[in-house]
Amino acid sequence: xxxxxxxxxxxxxxxxxxxxxxxxxxxxxxxxxxxxxxxxxxxxxxxxxxxxxxxxxxxxxxxxxxxxxxxxxxxxxxxxxxxxxxxxxxxxxxxxxxxxxxxxxxxxxxxxxxxxxxxxxxxxxxxxxxxxxxxxxxxxxxxxxxxxxxxxxxxxxxxxxxxxxxxxxxxxxxxxxxxxxxxxxxxxxxxxxxxxxxxxxxxxxxxxxxxxxxxxxxxxxxxxxxxxxxxxxxxxxxxxxxxxxxxxxxxxxxxxxxxxxxxxxxxxxxxxxxxxxxxxxxxxxxxxxxxxxxxxxxxxxxxxxxxxxxxxxxxxxxxxxxxxxxxxxxxxxxxxxxxxxxxxxxxxxxxxxxxxxxxxxxxxxxxxxxxxxxxxxxxxxxxxxxxxxxxxxxxxxxxxxxxxxxxxxxxxxxxxx
Numbered sequence: 001x002x003x004x005x006x007x008x009x010x011x012x013x014x015x016x017x018x019x020x021x022x023x024x025x026x027x028x029x030x031x032x033x034x035x036x037x038x039x040x041x042x043x044x045x046x047x048x049x050x051x052x053x054x055x056x057x058x059x060x061x062x063x064x065x066x067x068x069x070x071x072x073x074x075x076x077x078x079x080x081x082x083x084x085x086x087x088x089x090x091x092x093x094x095x096x097x098x099x100x101x102x103x104x105x106x107x108x109x110x111x112x113x114x115x116x117x118x119x120x121x122x123x124x125x126x127x128x129x130x131x132x133x134x135x136x137x138x139x140x141x142x143x144x145x146x147x148x149x150x151x152x153x154x155x156x157x158x159x160x161x162x163x164x165x166x167x168x169x170x171x172x173x174x175x176x177x178x179x180x181x182x183x184x185x186x187x188x189x190x191x192x193x194x195x196x197x198x199x200x201x202x203x204x205x206x207x208x209x210x211x212x213x214x215x216x217x218x219x220x221x222x223x224x225x226x227x228x229x230x231x232x233x234x235x236x237x238x239x240x241x242x243x244x245x246x247x248x249x250x251x252x253x254x255x256x257x258x259x260x261x262x263x264x265x266x267x268x269x270x271x272x273x274x275x276x277x278x279x280x281x282x283x284x285x286x287x288x289x290x291x292x293x294x295x296x297x298x299x300x301x302x303x304x305x306x307x308x309x310x311x312x313x314x315x316x317x318x319x320x321x322x323x324x325x326x327x328x329x330x331x332x333x334x335x336x337x338x339x340x341x342x343x344x345x346x347x348x349x350x351x352x353x354x355x356x357x358x359x360x361x362x363x364x365x366x367x368x369x370x371x372x373x374x375x376x377x378x379x380x381x382x383x384x385x386x387x388x389x390x391x392x393x394x395x396x397x398x399x400x401x402x403x404x405x406x407x408x409x410x411x412x413x414x415x416x417x
Contacts, residue, residue, distance in 0.1 A: 035092035089149035225353035247332035254351035267320035
């Protein structure tokens with residue numbers, strides 16, 4: 001940067017209902033942007049020279065005012081030079097904030113991220129905090145790449161900042177094995193940023209909410225699940241490689257219990273209880289929502305528990321099943337999908353959808369029961385997971401067709417008399 005990209009201009013705007021007096025404003029131009037603010041000082045318009053940006057009257061008061069304007073310009077230039085020396089992001093808003101003394105580190109975006117992480121550590125679940133950390137990482141990369149800085153003041157957040165961050169996320173290309181973000185993935189990061197900004201507003205760290213006119217745009221997506229045929233393919237497949245066999249067993253266990261990875265990984269023998277029907281149940285709480293869930297164990301799930309009850313890793317950690325990381329598990333599941341000729345993107349969470357759709361609902365288990373087992377607080381959430389499969393539609397319509405046949409209708413009339 002050079003001083004050619006920076007300028008300070010003074011101008012006078014008439015005061016309402018007073019044609020003779022005007023208010024002095026400062027216009028700062030830097031990096032192709034500009035902003036204005038009032039000096040809250042009024043002068044006689046006829047005494048002001050627009051070209052010289054000074055009062056032309058020779059009175060002592062006018063000289064004092066011109067001296068004040070020189071001081072203002074000097075301060076703004078000094079702030080600009082200091083930012084250049086420190087190689088910090090330079091915008092008119094930053095210079096204005098420095099001039100007004102709004103430089104408290106507490107009011108920066110990254111400090112807001114840190115404050116949120118510390119204040120919500122014992123409130124939000126581990127998985128939710130992990131997602132916020134990912135959003136924070138994307139914000140850091142965006143600031144470095146697009147703004148050439150590691151942090152910005154909250155006052156710099158704007159509608160434009162949000163749209164530029166959205167564009168960054170949509171065009172972001174991961175360097176590792178991860179796939180580019182989907183539309184809903186982008187929206188989730190923006191949703192978390194909006195929650196951070198809302199916190200800043202409530203803390204009175206930020207006056208105007210830049211999300212006020214921004215609308216998140218989620219797209220309805222089909223949630224993947226396995227059909228009964230695909231589930232059978234995996235169940236009946238034996239793997240000579242131990243890690244794949246283990247990954248398969250954990251996945252199938254989730255297909256018959258509906259438990260998410262984090263809930264499976266924290267199960268202990270104490271979670272096994274004798275249910276009111278005399279069969280084994282799992283009593284636990286969902287980590288995501290802290291809602292209690294009571295799950296009657298189906299034979300397939302019981303067999304897997306029995307298979308691993310003496311496994312050294314499970315005994316060492318005191319868990320019901322030996323556990324590997326979710327990342328490794330999902331990697332192994334992709335190998336399993338290839339070996340079973342399944343083209344769907346197989347992740348551990350697909351098992352939960354499979355339980356809701358293929359194992360329970362398609363076999364006539366009422367949605368209210370499925371909702372309880374999944375630990376949903378609203379039935380509408382279960383409806384998102386649920387699928388009415390074609391074979392279920394066929395069975396239901398066959399029952400209806402049978403009820404509506406002339407002979408059955410005649411029987412109904414006879415029974416009514």
